[in-house]
Amino acid sequence: MDKLVEFLNDKILPVASMISSQRHMAAIRKGIIATLPLTIIGSFFTILLNIPIESIAALVEPFKAVLDIPFRFTVGILSLYATFGIASSLARSYKLDEMTSGILAVMGFLMATVVPIQVVDGAEGIIDAGRYMSVGSLSSASLFGAIVTAIISVEIYRFMKEKNFTIKMPDGVPPEVANSFIALLPTAVILLFFWIVRHIFGFDISGFLSVLLLPFKDILAGNSLLGGLLTVFLITFFWVLGIHGPAIMGPVIRPFWDISIAENMTAFQEGAGVNALPNIFTEQFLQWFVWIGGAGGTLALVVLFLFSKSKYLKSLGRLSFLPGLFNINEPIIFGAPIVMNPILGIPFIVAPLVTTTLSYILTVTEVVPMMMARLPFTVLSPIAAWISTNWSVMAGLLVIINFIITIAIYYPFFKVFEKQQLLKEQEETEA
Template sequence: MNKVMQFLETKVMPTAQKIGSQHHLLAIRNGILSTLPLTIIGSFFVILLNFPIAGYDEFIADFRPVLDIPFRFTVGAMALYASFGVAYALAGHYKLDQLSTALLSVLAFLITSIVPIQVTEPVAGVIEAGRWLNISSLSAQSLFGAIVTSLLTVEIFRFFIKRDIRIKLPDSVPPMVANSFTALIPTLCVIVLFWLVRHVLHFDINSVITLLISPLKDFLVGNSLFGGLLTIFLVVFFWALGIHGPAIMGPIIRPMWDASILENMEVFASTGDAYNLPTLFTEQFIQWFVWIGGAGSTLALVVLFMFSKATFLKELGKLSFLPGLFNINEPIIFGAPIVMNPILIIPFILAPLVNGIVSYLFFQFHLIPMIMAKLPFTVPAPIAAIISTDWTIMAGVLVILNFCISLAIYFPFFKMFEKQHLEQEKEQSQSKTA
């Protein structure tokens, strides 16, 4: 075991840290995270549009088109906001003008994602004759295209600035004005390039990228049990090494997670049927049914610590309980520690995998509808699970069941760990009295 831990520490950890600190991946992670408030608020409107009360649909029928607007301009345009956030984050790394670069990225994304529609035969009360823009392509279906477009835009902008190919103004000109003129040549290049690719050559960047990434997305965050378990394993594996698991996996998995939950929300908003949604292994599935108390299902370990005979473990359990209740588990991960701990790493990895399998079976047998809302990660798991599955009480029952399973898995390892601490405390007590 010691040799394995040494290998992980010397070989695997440095590679993982390099991946996690790669600036393009960091920009993707930070840019996607910047849209989090929009998706959460959009989720509340999804819930508001589909409240499971008899007669509710008839009650809001006249107001539904108005209530649907916040959802359409948050979740329904998420790729547009992501294009701004990713470019803004990457431009900050390169020390470029972030505002100009991010706005240029939005422009590039709009050019590549929207093809104007010419309506010659109007439909009364629906659409008039004229030239229209279809904003449906700004939603989750174009998220990966938005990311790639943003990265390319920033790199093109950087190419010109690095080689000092720009319009220069005297130093007396205000910086905001000078920055605008600096961006003129890169802006022209970006517009012409993406216009030629999309509207002259008719090459749809968003569709091609989505097609290329869809097999990986369907495997990791789709409905594959093996893919879902692999995602869970990788996150807790990196945590066990002392590396923030979502920080390493985030740049790769988060765009897929966000695209999946947004697709679920859009389908649910249209159909109101939570049992037949596109994706099972969303981030929210893992958050509420697998990470009970945080990655590794550590709330169970916290509770065991609270009743420990070892003074240190008991005090740590008390300190970690309230954060753990709200899914914050750094105190227990680094306090116990679980990191690089041969005893606690085993249940830390095993418990969430078992929870994932049990939860998968509940969903497969339609005992619980699929996830249709995105709530803040600090909402206690039973409550969030009930709300995000269209107010299904059985979802809360499953959370409690998985918590009990985690308790059973952690218990024998906890007793071994407790025994070590009791012996240490006994030795310390004897040395003080000697």
Template sequence: MNRFMAFMERKVMPVTQKVAAQRHLLAVRNGVLSTLPLTIVGSFFVIFLNLPIEGYNDWIAPFRDILDVPFRFTVGLMALYASFGVGASLAASYNLSQLNAGFLSVLAFLISTVVPIKIDQPVKGVIDAGRYISIGDLGAASLFGAIVTSLIAVEIYHFLIKRNISIKLPESVPPAVANSFTALIPTVVVALLFWGIRYGLGFDLNTIITTIISPLQSILVGNSLIGGLLTVFFIVFFWSFGIHGPAILDPLIRPMWDTAILANMDKFAFSGNAHQLPNLFTEQFLQWFVWIGGAGSTLALAILFMFSKAKFLKDLGRLSVIPGLFNINEPIIFGAPIVMNPILIIPFIITPIVTTIISYFATISGLVPLMMAKLPFTVLSPIAAVISTDWSIAAGLLVIINFIISLIIYSNFAD
């Protein structure tokens, strides 16, 4: 075990830290995370539109289309917002104008993804003749295309600015005006490039990227138990060695997580049935059923420490239990420590694997609905699980059962 830990510290940790700090991966993680307020607000509107109260649906029926608007312009346009966020984040690492980069990213995404629909004959009372775009092209299904086109657009911007291929105005010109002209040539290049690819070559970049990613996405965030267990294992495995697991996996899996929960939310908004949603292993599934107290389900360990005979562990338990209730567990991960601890690493990895399996079978059996909302991670797990599964009491009971299982497993390793 000591040799293995030494190997991890010497060989693996430096590599993972470099990966976590890579500018493009950071841009993807930060850009997608920047859309979090929108998805949370959109989630509340989904919940509000489907409250499990008798007669509620009939009562809001005349206003449903109006009440649905905030959801459509938050969750429904997620790829559009993410394209700006990813582009601005990558530009910041190059010390470029984040505003210009964000606009270029949105431009590249729209040209390569959205084909305007021409309607020659108006539909009376519904739509007039003209050209329109579908907001369906700007949602979760296009998230990966938005990420790739944004990265390419900003790299073009960086390439041209670095080589002074831009219009420079005198220093007396206001900075806002000068920056606009600086981005003029990059804008022309980005527009022509993506226009040529989409309409000249007929190459649908967004569809190609989505097709390539789909098999991996269906494994990791679809309904595959193996994929869910792999995600859980790698997160706690990296944490065991002091490496922020989600920081390593985020650039790859967060867009998949967000696509998955947004697809669930969109389907639920139409059907109102949380048992018939497309994706089981969303981030929220892990957050509420598995990460009880944080990665590794450490709330149980904090409570066990509160009754320890060792004063240090008792104090650590008291210090960690309140943050743990709100799913913040860095105090106990680094305080116990769990990091590099050959004894506590075992339950830290085993516990979430066991609760993932239990939660998976509880869901596919129909006892617990799937996740249809995205709440802040600091909400108490039983409450969040109930709300996120369309007010399912069974989901709250599952959290309590998983917590008891966590207590049993950790009690065999906590002194």
């Protein structure tokens, strides 16, 4: 283990540091970290809305619509906040006006992402066309679009300012007024650019990825180890890029997941044993055996953070522990961050591939049964696996084994990342 840590320090850390210090990568990382308070607070409301205890859930049910509001306006529109943060951070590196850059990027993101809803009245036809929009399109599912539009918007603004394609005000005009006039022409260009791309050409930046994946649907939805590993790889790989993996994969794979678990449940009800069910790779297989603490098995990383020498990582571990127990990992994904972080991105992808393979082998050899129930995602993983396999103790034990394996895979990368974080904290203390 020490040799591996030394290798990572000598070979991987310099490359990772070079990548992470690149202007655009740094802006993405800082902009996403800025949303951390929103993801943490929003995550607690998610837990409250999905408590897997019937008596408590019954008490919450009448207030569900009201309790859902804080989540919708934090995590539910996360990409909107991230757009402003990324653009502001990138503008700071260019010494541009941060407020103007953030506003222009938000405008570009909304133009590129949101299609206004037309309210239809049966008697009067279309009324209030374009006055309403769905906040669902502003969630983390559109984070890739947020990154792209933020960078493009700032680069357009920077280019036009450097080439003097702006309206200059006389000396003596207050800076905030002068900056507003400087931004007039860039605003028009950014607005027209994203309007034409989205509403004239009909190109959806975030949805484009789902279209690219459609040819793989037969492989991804299969019952083979290759299909399961490819699904796991794509979900985690997209997350590392800052793209909501399940949201991109969902349109392709979720209908087949739903069919798979429904077939298993039906077969079980008709008398088939848990080792003779038709499908291995249901969503529940990944949810309970692989995504321990959320995509990437991040509860292991949260636990490592709890024992970190870094003040920031220890604090983040404490804040992320309770959401992580209930399989909510936005705080750790956006707080560390794992997004655009080559050091933590490697185990985030590799660990689930290893635990998926082990879980598959133990399932086909009938050491662990197949899934025959669908439970809320906030149930603790060992308990959920135990219940979902018709009370198999081995299923619950497999979750614990996979958790230990995931910790072991994360550990050397955690030590490298911790070293990097400690150096940053030391520099800030000495500054």
